[in-house]
Each structure stands twice: as structure tokens, then as C-alpha cells.
Amino acid sequence: MTTEEFGRALRRWRDRVRPEAAGLPAGGRRRAAGLRREELARLTGISVDYVTRLEQGRATSPSAQVVTALARALRLSEDESAHLFRTAGLAPPRPELVPAQITPSVQRLLDRLAGTPVAVFDASWTLLTANALHVAVSGDPSPLRGNERNIAWQHFINGGLGRVRYTPEQAIAFETALVADLRTASARYPADQRLRRLVAELRTRSAHFARLWDSGVVGTHRAARKTIDHPQVGPMTLDCDVLTVAGSDLRIVPYTAEPDTEDADRLALLAVIGTQPLGA
Structure with missing residues (x-):
């Protein structure tokens, strides 16, 4: 797991998501426009302490369920989600069925x-x-x-x-x-x-x-x-x-x-x- 890169990506994408885009009230004065750690924790169902340790590179080997929840809460694109999985040392999830849609x-x-x-x-x-x-x-x-x-x-x-x-x-x-x-x-x-x-x-x-x-x-x-x-x-x-x-x-x-x-x-x-x- 590339812990430093995972933490940097997590912080970068957390700062990018506005609370109202995630269905949360913007509330009062904020030092940054993006999500607070406690807000990301609430959206993903994991603890604030664990989010902090992931961002600081002190937590290793997050599960696929955790990375999936983070990618969903951060509104990541398919490529961004795949990058987050790879930096967590995990294989990006594949579609379950053979794609049949004409783009x-x-x-x-x-x-x-x-x-x-x-x-x-x-x-x-x-x-x-x-x-x-x-x-x-x-x-x-x-x-x-x-x-x-x-x-x-x-x-x-x-x-x-x-x-x-x-x-x-x-x-x-x-x-x-x-x-x-x-x-x-x-x-x-x-x-x-x-x-x-x-x-x-x-x-x-x-x-x-x-x-x-x-x-x-x-x-x-x-x-x-x-x-x-x-x-x-x-x-x-x-x-x-x-x-x-x-x-x-x-x-x-x-x-x-x-x-x-x-x-x-x-x-x-x-x-x-x-x-x-x-x-x-």
C-alpha cells in the first residue's frame, strides 16, 4: 500500500467535495469549502479517527468495503476510484456483467x-x-x-x-x-x-x-x-x-x-x- 499517496488523494478529494453536493448542510463558517473529516466519516460509516489515520498514512490496508465507501462519498469518477483502490493495494472492482451498452x-x-x-x-x-x-x-x-x-x-x-x-x-x-x-x-x-x-x-x-x-x-x-x-x-x-x-x-x-x-x-x-x- 502506498500510504502517503493514498492519504494525499483522500485529502485532495475531500477538499474538493462541497457539503451540499454530498447532501449535507454547509453550516456556519468553514476554513475550507470541502468536507470536514467528521462529515466524511458520517457519510462512510467509519470513525473520524480512522479517516485521520488514513489521511496521515498511519493506517494501512483498508478493506475494499472502506475504499468503496470512500469513493462513493467523495463522488469519484471511475478512473479516480480505480486509483484510490490501487494506492490502497487493492485491485479495482470490475463490472459484474459483460458491458453491452453502446456508448x-x-x-x-x-x-x-x-x-x-x-x-x-x-x-x-x-x-x-x-x-x-x-x-x-x-x-x-x-x-x-x-x-x-x-x-x-x-x-x-x-x-x-x-x-x-x-x-x-x-x-x-x-x-x-x-x-x-x-x-x-x-x-x-x-x-x-x-x-x-x-x-x-x-x-x-x-x-x-x-x-x-x-x-x-x-x-x-x-x-x-x-x-x-x-x-x-x-x-x-x-x-x-x-x-x-x-x-x-x-x-x-x-x-x-x-x-x-x-x-x-x-x-x-x-x-x-x-x-x-x-x-x-
Whole structure:
């Protein structure tokens, strides 16, 4: 535990919080605009003496419950709370469930990439959303429900990803990275029952997945080239990147074509004919 840094952070953030912002009366004359130690003690349910010893670096090893109460009372941001936990020698708490919210910034990015096929997945590789051009490239996911929207489920149980064609080498790399990602997500979000049920179903219904899972394979998703067998414009070889959004574990997956190629021409054609409203 970095006792001096913990105490400095505690004092700095206590001085920043005005009493009325914490639901307390400002009351009389105050030497500083922030919370008094006794006020912070009241908000957190710990003694004034313990708050004093923490700030002075004389108390060590506060519990996670104490640090959580301090972070809540001091109105700390997620990053500030994580810093307080680390200076207390504790691992910052993680969200219990796989994040599935599309943040406003990610939505703005999708809106500005209308000319690029883009999909967004959560940490378990369940599809959250896709723009119109990605739907035109890969097919309409709107009828899919539950695990049917999960890439691992589609690949290992449903017999593949529809229009995507892999070489044997590409398939091995893809499967290795996919299983490794699911194992990482399972360790990061152990309380997520949906994820636990997904992995259990994959292990039960796919012997291949079970072998990979039990072997402890390690891999990461890297930039790759995929061939899409499209029923309207023909085969397209596209570059596929995986971009991870820090703090939310969202996976943004764009497809791009090399400029001045037949693949680029076919993708441009699909952007015209494949995104038209039905019946146009």
C-alpha cells in the first residue's frame, strides 16, 4: 500500500467535495469549502479517527468495503476510484456483467462510417449492432435471438459464419483467438450467468470447442483478410480489424477493401445496391 499517496488523494478529494453536493448542510463558517473529516466519516460509516489515520498514512490496508465507501462519498469518477483502490493495494472492482451498452461516442463513430461495413460486439463476441453496409455484406442479423447472435455459437454450433470463407490456417487462427477471448471474458466477468451458459453450451454441443477450451489455447485477434462470398456482387476479399474500446470491452470490427481493386469496386457497388430499402 502506498500510504502517503493514498492519504494525499483522500485529502485532495475531500477538499474538493462541497457539503451540499454530498447532501449535507454547509453550516456556519468553514476554513475550507470541502468536507470536514467528521462529515466524511458520517457519510462512510467509519470513525473520524480512522479517516485521520488514513489521511496521515498511519493506517494501512483498508478493506475494499472502506475504499468503496470512500469513493462513493467523495463522488469519484471511475478512473479516480480505480486509483484510490490501487494506492490502497487493492485491485479495482470490475463490472459484474459483460458491458453491452453502446456508448454515445461509439454510436457517433458508426454514424460517421456509413461507407464502411462496421459491427460492434461485446466482450463475449455477441453482436450488439451493425450498420447498413455491414448488414449488406454479412447478412441481416435482425431475426437472430440470444446465442444465435454470438460469433462463437455461430461458428462452432451453427456450422460457420455464413458468407465468410476461411483457409485452414485462417480457421485455426480465428478459432484460437475466439476461444482465448471467451476464456478471458469468463475470468473478467465471473458473475455473468449468460456468458457462463454460453460457454457451457459450447462445451456440451461442440467437441471441437471443448478440446480447444480444455487445451488452454492462447491467442489474440489481429488484422486479417477474409473472403466474403456475396450472393449479389460475388466474392470480396476484405481486411478485417478488431478495435477494442477501453473501459467497456466493446469490439468494433470494420471491413475495408484495398483501394483500386476489384474488391473495392464490388464493395462500392454493394454500398449502392445492398443498402437500398426493400422494394426500392
